[in-house]
Amino acid sequence: MKLTVTSRDKTQFIDITSEIQNQVNIQGIKSGLCFVFIPHTTAGITINENADPSVQSDILNVLNTVIPWELNYSHLEGNSPAHVKSSIVGASEIIAIENGQLALGTWQGVYFCEFDGPRTRHVNIKFIEDR
């Protein structure tokens, strides 16, 4: 199945944990694996702290500092920093499902990472169920 995510900023973390858990509930998966994949080259998926939003802004600040918008990039589209961030962060995550719940730590959330927004994006989700 597929989630639609709409970003509003150039770079932005969007918490999609509850949308993924909602799909676990709809599919009725009690135990297994959840594979989350984004079909984009200028976005990412990561798991990190869901309690203090300043953690997300700090991660974005570091990425935007280490990978500046202005550099001697060759890519004509002009969004090379977004491509670099996408490769560093990665395009997928695998999360265990236990007792019908994503087996995340207390302080973990799943984030769609926009690096070249604002845009409408997609997140593909596949489940492997234990038998």
Ligand code: ZN
């Ligand atoms: Zn490009």
